[in-house]
Amino acid sequence: MMSAALPTTAQVLALLLVGLVTGSMFGIWRGYDITAYAPTTFLEVHQGAVRGLNILLPAMAAAALALVVVLAVFGRNRPAVLGLYLAAALAIVAGGIVTRFFNQPINDQIMGWTPELIPANWTTLRDSWWTWHLARLAATLSAELLLIAAVFADRDG
Numbered sequence: 001m002m003s004a005a006l007p008t009t010a011q012v013l014a015l016l017l018v019g020l021v022t023g024s025m026f027g028i029w030r031g032y033d034i035t036a037y038a039p040t041t042f043l044e045v046h047q048g049a050v051r052g053l054n055i056l057l058p059a060m061a062a063a064a065l066a067l068v069v070v071l072a073v074f075g076r077n078r079p080a081v082l083g084l085y086l087a088a089a090l091a092i093v094a095g096g097i098v099t100r101f102f103n104q105p106i107n108d109q110i111m112g113w114t115p116e117l118i119p120a121n122w123t124t125l126r127d128s129w130w131t132w133h134l135a136r137l138a139a140t141l142s143a144e145l146l147l148i149a150a151v152f153a154d155r156d157g
Helices: 004-029 039-053 055-073 080-112 122-156
Strands: none
Touching: 004 039, 004 055, 004 080, 004 122, 039 055, 039 080, 039 122, 055 080, 055 122
């Protein structure tokens, strides 16, 4: 028989990791008005954020996803719990897909810019990045809420 400590530890770690990823994205959304930045300010801020977060956030999200999948396995005999964990996992995956295929390619372009060589269409790329950032924030926030619901449902059983 499996100790209750493993699922509890996985729940705590998953909540922590998804919370950190969601909180980071929320902080970017509420903390920065990138439309008000001059081109060189935008470049400096964005490149700094990419250097600090481009590996860390996806790694935390991947670890959270693994934990949520483990929790789904533990909850496989309880359909409501299993469904909530799987929905949380799918929301994490959705946020990861948006990041990988939409935000990161734009990040790669911006990382190649210099203050002297900011392209004329920089605001188009900035605005596209922002739109995709909001999409992944919605996905990760959904993951957080679904994970919280799953943990509460799991505790009730």
